[in-house]
Ligand SMILES: Nc1ncnc2c1ncn2[C@@H]1O[C@H](COP(=O)(O)OP(=O)(O)OP(=O)(O)O)[C@@H](O)[C@H]1O
């Protein structure tokens with residue numbers, strides 16, 4: 001029981017939670033603005049992790065610098081995918097009704113390609129590297145320096161994301177588009193540009209999270225899938241289209257998972273996460289905080 | 298500078314297989330209040346959507362101030378000064394009144410004047426200022442309509458498109474809304490309005506078009522249209 005109260009777990013929960021929040025808010029952003037479920041979302045974290053790994057291993061570049069490259073790589077991938085595939089899917093009026101189903105298949109294909117492409121290029125060997133891994137003592141809690149920095153950075157990023165949605169015109173436009181597509185066009189929002197931004201921002205946040213976890217997690221081609229699942233649970237928990245809800249729900253799932261595993265055992269992780277998903281779907285399908293309008297086009 | 302602000306030439310449009318507008322040609326004179334009347338399902342809303350760029354034409358051309366805008370996206374048309382106050386209001390339900398106004402001033406032409414325009418809207422509709430932090434969806438119908446109008450005006454339009462602004466409003470409120478529209482016009486904004494209440498609309502507009510089954514049946518100065526026997530019979534119930 002001691003370990004539950006030591007603060008050790010709370011810090012671990014916050015680390016997991018803030019990473020989850022970053023990954024999930026991007027998934028929800030793309031869903032909210034475009035009504036597309038990115039089942040490849042966690043794979044972008046995998047790409048970000050490999051970027052950090054190779055830059056460190058080959059050139060000794062700090063993961064905190066690699067972060068930026070992870071953002072550039074994933075955002076560029078988002079731009080290419082949007083401009084060459086999804087823009088066409090969204091534009092075709094005939095396809096619009098099927099856009100959701102078709103996009104799911106396209107994302108699924110992208111996920112398969114990213115995973116197997118990485119397996120082919122990087123092999124399926126789990127990788128890792130040592131960076132800032134000395135253990136720090138904070139009161140009774142022990143934490144590796146890289147986790148502490150990850151915690152601080154990801155919390156800062158969560159606040160930055162909140163501020164972006166709250167206080168910038170692009171953030172306002174993103175939130176407008178989530179509520180009503182036609183009304184957004186009426187006020188003069190260039191919706192295709194906002195689609196592109198949500199794609200890039202969503203992908204980049206996932207890539208960034210991947211670069212952060214690369215310092216203490218095993219890196220391999222299939223590491224993204226658990227993040228995809230967690231992010232899905234979080235956006236259901238926080239409400240579809242509710243960006244601030246995702247951030248809060250990410251922290252909540254981090255806490256539930258970390259303390260749940262401490263009580264039960266590591267093998268229970270999936271059971272816990274799917275358990276949360278099923279409970280939410282049964283008890284509060286609209287999410288903890290109520291979903292935003294996810295029907296209006 | 299020509300007299301015509303908006304010109305549609307032989308415009309056809311619809312929804313997929315459904316053809317709604319069939320070769321509509323019309324002009325909206327600069328500085329006028331021009332009305333579009335017609336029965337339910339005639340295609341009035343469709344025409345407003347075509348002008349604001351929400352749906353594409355299948356045939357014909359649109360010009361604003363003699364500039365061809367047929368292929369331009371809605372966002373470009375708003376920058377050019379076309380602003381729609383849509384049927385059913387379509388305000389942003391989760392945004393506060395103030396955020397709704399802010400997003401109304403999203404386009405770059407007005408963005409630097411945003412806070413000044415918001416103040417102007419609050420002077421225009423004091424009720425909105427009282428409710429500035431209230432979520433859009435919690436406003437009454439009349440307040441939502443005021444917000445929709447104010448949001449449309451935030452874009453500082455040259456051409457204001459109004460699609461049934463009086464829908465669901467009490468008669469006194471309708472009178473207020475019409476007063477506001479007159480006031481807007483007196484500031485030099487051209488108004489193109491769709492209304493169900495044909496009698497009061499024709500009393501208040503300068504010029505009118507009658508649309509039936511996607512085709513124009515009649516046009517003329519509002520006073521003449523009001524005296525037209527067919528209009529009297531079909532729309533005024535005389
Ligand atoms: N999204 C749509 N898809 C298919 N058909 C549509 C769509 N919107 C409208 N229509 C059809 O187009 C026709 C014209 O509709 P429109 O909304 O333009 O009429 P209106 O003149 O504005 O009518 P009202 O006075 O009832 O508002 C109608 O027959 C309607 O059923």
Ligand SMILES: [Mg+2]
Nearest residue numbers: 341342343384
């Ligand atoms: Mg209509």
